[in-house]
Amino acid sequence: MSKVGWLRLVVIVGAVGALEVACRAGWINHRVVIPPSEMADALVQLLISGKFNEQIARSFGLVIAAIIIAVVAGFIVGVIIHALPRVRQALDPFFATYYAVPIFIFYPVMIPIFGLSVIPILLMGVLTAIVAMIISTLNGLDRVPRVLTKVARVHRMGRISTALRLKLPAAAPHLFTGVKLAVSYGFIGVIASEFILAPAGLGRVISDAYSDFDNRSMYALMLLLVIVATLANTLLHLFDQRWAERRGAGKS
Amino acid sequence: MTATRRAFDTVIILAIVLAAWQGLHQWVGSTALPAPLPTLAYLAKLVPSERFAESAWATLVTFFWALILSYGLGLLLGVWMGIHRLSGAVGEPILISLYTLPKVTLYPVVLLIFGLTLPGRVTFGAMHGVLPVALLTMNSIRNIPPVYVKAARTLHLSHRQTISNVLFPAAFPEIVSGLRIGFTLTLLGVLLAEMFASKAGLGALIINAMQLLQNQEMIAVAIVLFLFAALANAVLLWMEHRLHRRV
Amino acid sequence: MTADASDRRVHASLISVTRVYPATAGTQPVHALGPIDLELKRGEFFAVVGPSGCGKSTLLEVLAGLQPATEGMVAFEGRPVAGEVPDGIGVVFQEDASFPWLTVRDNAAFGLRRNGTDESEVRRRVDDTLAFMGLKDFATAYPAQLSGGMRQRVCIARTLVLQPRLILLDEPFGALDAQTRLLMGDEVLRLWRQTGATILLITHALDEAAMLSDRIGAMSARPGRFLDIVETGWARERDSTIVSEAHFGEITGRLWDNLRGESMKSLGYAGMYAAAE
Numbered sequence: 001m002s003k004v005g006w007l008r009l010v011v012i013v014g015a016v017g018a019l020e021v022a023c024r025a026g027w028i029n030h031r032v033v034i035p036p037s038e039m040a041d042a043l044v045q046l047l048i049s050g051k052f053n054e055q056i057a058r059s060f061g062l063v064i065a066a067i068i069i070a071v072v073a074g075f076i077v078g079v080i081i082h083a084l085p086r087v088r089q090a091l092d093p094f095f096a097t098y099y100a101v102p103i104f105i106f107y108p109v110m111i112p113i114f115g116l117s118v119i120p121i122l123l124m125g126v127l128t129a130i131v132a133m134i135i136s137t138l139n140g141l142d143r144v145p146r147v148l149t150k151v152a153r154v155h156r157m158g159r160i161s162t163a164l165r166l167k168l169p170a171a172a173p174h175l176f177t178g179v180k181l182a183v184s185y186g187f188i189g190v191i192a193s194e195f196i197l198a199p200a201g202l203g204r205v206i207s208d209a210y211s212d213f214d215n216r217s218m219y220a221l222m223l224l225l226v227i228v229a230t231l232a233n234t235l236l237h238l239f240d241q242r243w244a245e246r247r248g249a250g251k252s
Numbered sequence: 253m254t255a256t257r258r259a260f261d262t263v264i265i266l267a268i269v270l271a272a273w274q275g276l277h278q279w280v281g282s283t284a285l286p287a288p289l290p291t292l293a294y295l296a297k298l299v300p301s302e303r304f305a306e307s308a309w310a311t312l313v314t315f316f317w318a319l320i321l322s323y324g325l326g327l328l329l330g331v332w333m334g335i336h337r338l339s340g341a342v343g344e345p346i347l348i349s350l351y352t353l354p355k356v357t358l359y360p361v362v363l364l365i366f367g368l369t370l371p372g373r374v375t376f377g378a379m380h381g382v383l384p385v386a387l388l389t390m391n392s393i394r395n396i397p398p399v400y401v402k403a404a405r406t407l408h409l410s411h412r413q414t415i416s417n418v419l420f421p422a423a424f425p426e427i428v429s430g431l432r433i434g435f436t437l438t439l440l441g442v443l444l445a446e447m448f449a450s451k452a453g454l455g456a457l458i459i460n461a462m463q464l465l466q467n468q469e470m471i472a473v474a475i476v477l478f479l480f481a482a483l484a485n486a487v488l489l490w491m492e493h494r495l496h497r498r499v
Numbered sequence: 500m501t502a503d504a505s506d507r508r509v510h511a512s513l514i515s516v517t518r519v520y521p522a523t524a525g526t527q528p529v530h531a532l533g534p535i536d537l538e539l540k541r542g543e544f545f546a547v548v549g550p551s552g553c554g555k556s557t558l559l560e561v562l563a564g565l566q567p568a569t570e571g572m573v574a575f576e577g578r579p580v581a582g583e584v585p586d587g588i589g590v591v592f593q594e595d596a597s598f599p600w601l602t603v604r605d606n607a608a609f610g611l612r613r614n615g616t617d618e619s620e621v622r623r624r625v626d627d628t629l630a631f632m633g634l635k636d637f638a639t640a641y642p643a644q645l646s647g648g649m650r651q652r653v654c655i656a657r658t659l660v661l662q663p664r665l666i667l668l669d670e671p672f673g674a675l676d677a678q679t680r681l682l683m684g685d686e687v688l689r690l691w692r693q694t695g696a697t698i699l700l701i702t703h704a705l706d707e708a709a710m711l712s713d714r715i716g717a718m719s720a721r722p723g724r725f726l727d728i729v730e731t732g733w734a735r736e737r738d739s740t741i742v743s744e745a746h747f748g749e750i751t752g753r754l755w756d757n758l759r760g761e762s763m764k765s766l767g768y769a770g771m772y773a774a775a776e
Contacts, residue, residue, distance in 0.1 A: 002525075004341045011342060032364045090261035093486075100436040100485030102443045105455070105474040108462035113276075113284045188354040195356050196447050196459070203356075207448075210360045218360055225357040233352045402565055403596040403654075406584050407610040407661070417613065421600040 034219055042220035052205055052221065059194060059202035060228070062118060066125025067186040071179055074130040078137025088138070098131045107193050121193045121201065128189030129182040136178025140171030176243070180236050187229055286468045295472035304473075310452040314370060315442045318377030322438045323431060326382045330389025330430070334423075340390055351383040355441070359448055373445040373453070381438030388430025392423035425495040432488040439481060510541040510697045511562060511580075511665055516571035517722070518557050530722040532557045534571065537716065537725070539665070539697055544688075546700045546708035548754060549718030550765035555701045556593070558723065559667050562699070563590050575665065589663030593670040597642040597653045604629065604638040607656040624660050631693070632656045632686075647674050648683065659694070668700045672707070680704070681739045684711050688738060705758070709750040710742055717757040720765040726757045 016036050022028045023035035034042075046052060081088050103124070110120040144167050152162040168175075194203020202221060209218035273288045298304050333340040333347075359376060366372030400422055404414040446455025454473055461469035517533035532554035539545055547555050560566040561573060564580045573580040575588060584590070597606055608625045612618075629635050632652045642650050651671050658666065668687070672680045684707055691698050702708050708715045715729045731750055733741065741747055 004338070007338070008342045008346065012346070033361065086261070089258060090265055093262065094265070096489065097482045097485055101478050101481040102440040104440070104444060104447065105458055105477050108447075108458055108470055109285075109467070109474060111462065112465070112467055113280050184352045184354075188356065191354050192356040192444060195359065196444075197462075206357075206360060210363065215364075222357050222360065226353065229353050229357070230349055233349060397594060397596075399592050399594040399596045400598070402560075402590070402592060405565060406563065406588070406590040406658070407613065408584065408586065409613055413613055417609075418598065421598065424600070 031213075031215065034215055038216070039219040039223045042216040043223050046217065046220045047224075052202075052217075055200055055202055055205045056221075056224070058118075058200060059190060062122055062125060062201070063186050063190045066122055066129060066190055067182050069122075070126050070129035070182045070186060071133050073126070074133025074178065074182065075137050075175065077130070078134040079141070081134065082138055082141045095131060095135055103128055103189075104192060104196065107196055111197065116197070116199050121190055121198055124193040125186045125189035129185040132181035132185055133178040136174050136181065137171070140174030140178070141167065143174060144170040173243070176240065180233075180240070183232055183236060187232075191225065283465075283467075286471065291468050291471050291475075294468040295475060298469065298472050299476060304457075307452065307454050307457045307473075311442065311446065311454045314373045314377065314446075314453060315439055317370075317374045318381065318438045318442050319435065321374060321378035322381030322385055322434050325378070326385025326430070326434060327389055327427075329382070329386040330427075331393065333386065334390040334393025340394070344387070344390070347383055347387055351387065355379050356444065359445070362445075363449060368449055368451070373442055373450065376445040377438045377442035380441030381434040384437060385430045385434040388433070389423075389427050392426030392430070393419070395426065396422045425492070428488075428492050428495055432485070432492060435488060436481065436485055439484075443477065508540050509538050510543075511539045511575045512573070513537040513558070513562060513568075514572045514574075516561060516568045516573060518554070518561055518566060519569040532561065532723050535724050537562075539699060541697055542695055543713045544691055544698045544700070544711060546702060546712040546715045547718060548702055548705055548708045548715060548758065549723060550720050550758065550762040551703065552765055553718045553720050553761070554723030555703075555718060556669050558718075559590070559669050559699065559701050563588055563667055565590075587664045588667065589658035589661060589665070590667045591651070591654050591658055591669065591671045593673050595642075595647070595650050595654070595674075597650045597657075599642050602639050602641055603634055603645075603653050603656075606642065606653050607634075607660050609657055610661045624662075625656075628656045628660045631690075632659070648672075648679050651675075651683075652686075655690070659690070662694070663696060665697045665699070666694075668698065670701050670703065672702075680707060681710075681742075685738050687711060692735060705751045705754045706742065706747075709747055709754065710737075710739060715750070715754065717754055718761075720761040726761070727753070729753055 019028075019033070020035045020037055023030070023033055023038075081091065107120060107124050110123060114120050114123070148166050148170055149162065152166055157165070190201075191203045194201040195207055196203075198204040202225065206218055206221050206225075209215075209221065270288050273285075277285045277287045333343050355376075358379065362372050362376050362379070366375060396419055400418050401414065404418045409417065442453075443455040446453035447459050450456040454477060458470050458473050461467075461473065513535055515534045515536060517535070518531050520529040520531055522528045535558065537545075537558075547558060549555050557566065561568050562575075562580070564573070564582065564584045567581065575585050578585070598609070601609065604625060607629055608621050611621045611624060626635070626638075629638055632655060634649070634652055634656060637645060637649065642653060645653070651674075655671070672683050675683065687698070687700070688711060690696075700708070700711060709731065712731055713733065715731065716725045717727045717729065718724065719726050729750060732746075
């Protein structure tokens with residue numbers, strides 16, 4: 001690991017260590033924050049006991065489902081819109097504004113329509129993530145160099161063949177960015193909705209633990225969320241790096 | 253494409269949205285989803301009302317403080333990490349990880365520390381906005397072409413003159429981008445905090461309306477927020493484009 | 500020092516100068532330049548040519564005081580150059596250094612305004628220089644609205660307004676097409692004659708160097724040293740039409756004789772050192 005990498009590790013370990021010391025020494029009230037070691041311990045015990053495993057599985061299942069739907073549907077919609085320039089022009093201001101608007105304000109609107117079930121939550125996850133995928137798909141298809149289509153014609157390739165063998169690989173980096181964003185947003189969409197209001201799920205359980213003054217469970221589950229989110233993003237980042245190197249984009 | 257044609261297309265999109273709304277309403281019934289026209293009429297009556305003004309003011313105050321915190325901390329952090337290369341190299345991945353982390357997971361901690369108070373909502377809002385401001389400010393400084401610094405030296409500028417007359421204007425357009433994204437994310441954070449657990453503000457108003465089964469109110473407030481955010485973003489984007497056209 | 504105050508013919512000099520870029524995290528030290536000796540006579544037009552990565556830009560920056568010499572001495576008008584860019588030296592860089600947030604006029608006025616000159620004097624000098632550079636009609640335009648060649652002219656104007664006695668040009672026409680370059684060459688000659696300044700031009704284009712200069716230094720591949728210094732013998736009142744003379748071909752031929760081998764050497768490892776140049 002490089003010098004910068006080591007330094008970063010020191011900073012992170014130092015921060016966590018400082019929190020641990022502050023909690024144990026009583027500088028930080030135990031009723032507000034528990035020491036990180038206790039959080040980890042509580043998490044391990046919680047997972048072993050299996051008390052919340054159903055809720056955890058339900059939430060992560062919804063996240064994964066939302067991501068998959070958003071990526072696939074977002075890609076298809078993006079391809080369709082890209083082929084219809086006038087539609088795209090009309091929708092442009094909508095896309096530009098979409099992430100400027102707090103979409104969660106529409107979550108309560110869905111509950112009377114779909115009931116307090118998985119559907120509004122899944123819908124929020126998909127809606128939060130899908131537009132990022134659509135925008136990335138549009139950008140990716142834009143960036144396909146014109147010269148590639150000319151090469152395709154010289155080789156007498158058909159439309160589908162051109163699309164799959166030239167356009168898709170050329171647009172791939174942007175599509176991957178879309179996937180990364182979809183993962184992030186899918187997470188946020190599902191978990192935030194469960195926090196606001198849900199019959200079950202990780203967000204609901206954490207929210208209940210808070211109300212019941214059950215700090216150990218609350219922090220344990222929060223730690224789980226942080227770990228899973230960080231792992232997912234790190235994996236995507238590593239994947240991205242490997243790919244970028246092959247394309248000569250250099251390390252970031 | 254001409255402006256009139258584009259405006260026409262936007263009107264068509266709006267008409268489609270309203271038609272879809274009407275269609276959905278007729279399918280699920282008005283207890284689930286009220287019709288568009290009555291809802292818009294309700295909106296027209298709601299906005300000037302005292303009750304709405306009170307909530308809007310509460311949100312505005314929270315948002316204002318959260319924005320100051322986001323911008324202030326974000327700019328300081330970004331400038332430091334942009335100038336001090338080592339800190340930037342070490343800190344950037346950490347900030348990016350925090351950026352992609354759903355900050356909603358940290359809300360209970362904020363709640364525990366601050367309770368259901370204004371400082372709590374302000375902090376939660378600022379947590380959302382500070383990261384893009386910091387990251388984009390840092391990048392704006394890193395992206396200053398080195399030739400500008402060399403040119404400043406050949407023009408015999410003092411350090412202070414170099415910073416204020418060359419470096420700052422060069423970094424400014426990208427800093428504004430960060431401020432724009434920080435604006436929208438801070439607003440999101442504030443509204444989420446109000447929706448999670450609050451008695452004051454427009455976010456709380458929406459949740460309240462939902463619990464009292466007042467669909468029209470719920471949708472009306474959501475539309476107002478949507479319009480406000482869209483408008484603010486459009487203005488900031490326009491400013492950004494004016495700056496970027498010169499670069 | 501060979502350049503003492505009484506010998507006014509020597510304007511600036513490099514004496515046994517070397518420049519080694521110190522090692523950083525992950526790289527070795529790079530011996531970029533020298534040992535090199537150069538004496539610029541007052542009012543002369545001197546060009547430096549050489550293969551990519553040979554240290555031409557480094558030479559310019561050391562002379563200007565933008566980089567310190569690792570060994571040897573740098574002097575301008577009898578005084579050592581160290582740490583800061585001396586008053587009286589102007590530099591035009593390879594990259595576009597025009598400030599996009601200022602108009603052409605404000606760009607040109609920039610240096611003068613910063614050192615506290617009276618505003619009416621600023622206006623006068625700036626307008627004169629803009630007219631001289633053919634930018635009068637574009638005074639209120641922004642650089643982004645201009646072509647690459649015009650943006651370079653803005654940078655030159657900004658330098659000229661300060662009335663430098665030594666002008667250093669680092670491949671200023673690198674980004675331009677060949678015909679524009681020839682015309683810009685004529686402009687530089689006009690500038691040289693009217694200001695009476697000493698000019699050092701860095702270029703990789705042999706024809707440009709041969710056409711514009713009184714003397715040309717041919718540089719070896721990294722670490723750069725002078726292989727030969729060619730005297731052209733052109734009259735002061737010259738322009739781009741001299742390219743059709745036989746003597747022009749002799750000069751470029753002699754330069755290429757010197758540089759052909761060096762260019763091949765540098766192509767072998769030009770890729771590795773491209774970033775450091």
